[in-house]
Amino acid sequence: MRVLLAVLLFVVAPARAQILPSWNDGDARARIVAFVQAVTEQGGKSYVAPEERVATFDNDGTLWAEQPLYFQFVFMLEQVKAAAPKHPEWKDNPVFKALMAHDKSELTKMSHKPLLALIGVANSGMTVDAYDRSVRDWLAAARHPKFKRPYTDLVYQPMQELLAYLRANGFKTYIVSGGSIEFMRPWVEKAYGIPPEQVVGTVSQVEFETKGGKPVLRRKAKLDFVDDGPGKPVGIYRSIGRRPIAAFGNSDGDLQMLQFTAAGEGRRLMLLVHHDDAEREFAYDRASNVGKLDKAWDEARAKNWIVVSMKSDWKRIFAFEP
């Protein structure tokens, strides 16, 4: 018996210690673990069947950084610059002018839609395969202005651990982002273990063509669907068809996804990441144009959703930290 006990302790103890290692012991971590234990406990009153264990994650500001400007918009700037000579009609477009002037304050005040519309035009006519390559090429070469590293290094280590922990407990993890599916799919599988079919996002219009005998999908200038704010529950309905039991965000653009998640039956987990660590990352919330956290913060407090302090809840933010 003593040998058996020793073996059991040897097997079980390290496994426990390894749950969410980059999270400090605290309320946020404890509530996440309690939730996962409750919904996976066979015969327990909060048990949820594996196929219903759907967890949805915002991307920008929740799984990776988003300051000083959404990384997709930085990519867009390059794409628009490259396409500008073919589009003399842009010269009076306020979004284009702000882009060319590198006027960040003007840009961040604009809503997603006109910005994404401009990138739509810039890349219309490209096949989806060519676009995919352009995203990969940019990600390989571009460096973040503060961290001087590839943007894909700026994924949050504690959230990667959370994704893996949920999957190890039978959850299916989805991204539900205001960013476009074609900007995320080239890198999120490697970064987060989330395959292309579990990426829900803003959708550009594409058309099937067989010109020249070879079938291709070609990008059009129009956006078909904006997966932000009230669009997030709609995107979840269209692409997943199940209500999440856990949802993770960081800004007002995630509020409706969390409300939709909270409105289901049974035990639920709603969590917001609060950017309060100017030293290790960035500090911003109610007054920010990028990743504004205001209404969702109030609702999180009123409804006792988890608000993660990056400063105090996370031992480290990035894998590259010393």
Place this chain on the structure above:
Amino acid sequence: MRVLLAVLLFVVAPARAQILPSWNDGDARARIVAFVQAVTEQGGKSYVAPEERVATFDNDGTLWAEQPLYFQFVFMLEQVKAAAPKHPEWKDNPVFKALMAHDKSELTKMSHKPLLALIGVANSGMTVDAYDRSVRDWLAAARHPKFKRPYTDLVYQPMQELLAYLRANGFKTYIVSGGSIEFMRPWVEKAYGIPPEQVVGTVSQVEFETKGGKPVLRRKAKLDFVDDGPGKPVGIYRSIGRRPIAAFGNSDGDLQMLQFTAAGEGRRLMLLVHHDDAEREFAYDRASNVGKLDKAWDEARAKNWIVVSMKSDWKRIFAFEP
């Protein structure tokens, strides 16, 4: 050694015999099995990693019957009748007139889009949950005019076996249908083992609302996306983000999905179901308004895609056959 051999034979032989039991030995069955063996053979030149084993199936006429009228349109007739008193403006609508007159010949000549638009209006204002219940209620009560059975009994047994066989070999099976996601999701998981998140189809506009404090998704009259013909590769791109290596259809509405599948690298499987069994099911192809098989048939012949004869390739069509 003899004992080991006997054990091996005992284990392997019955497993082999059980592959696609409702399929007659013939070219179609042999080519399906050869394809699956080729793409799953570790180290083989046609090997495909499990995550890329994507198989897409049309629904109407491929996985279940579609005559004398797409079953969703039969459902629509009932829904439109129920909503008619609230819509006096319909009286001059040719689709509505054909519906009320039970004029099948007129109805089947119309394209999907105006018919689906009408059902959109009929059900606009409903929450998606109420709509889901209306589909379930109708399916529980309705009977097919020829077979006098619930419509969900009219799924093809050989195709159910094919779905299970592909999944047993690491494939992820998707529906890619001109029918709407909300009409399919309530029953396809039970019928085919395909979960809601693997149902790609025509999409109605829905909106997120928090009127009265409870968040709901409410149906609007507009169609957002028609997943038919050239829409099918687009739907695959939007929802799956991988090119299928195997695609299954039965009509010209599936042609572009099969072309898109065929255009990928490596070994591919393209298959059409030909309805040539008037006795056990229905016989129709080039001249039919429902499930017209004309251009896709020519292309299948020219490119040596598999064309399944329901009459000669399938031992039985429905599970309820004696």
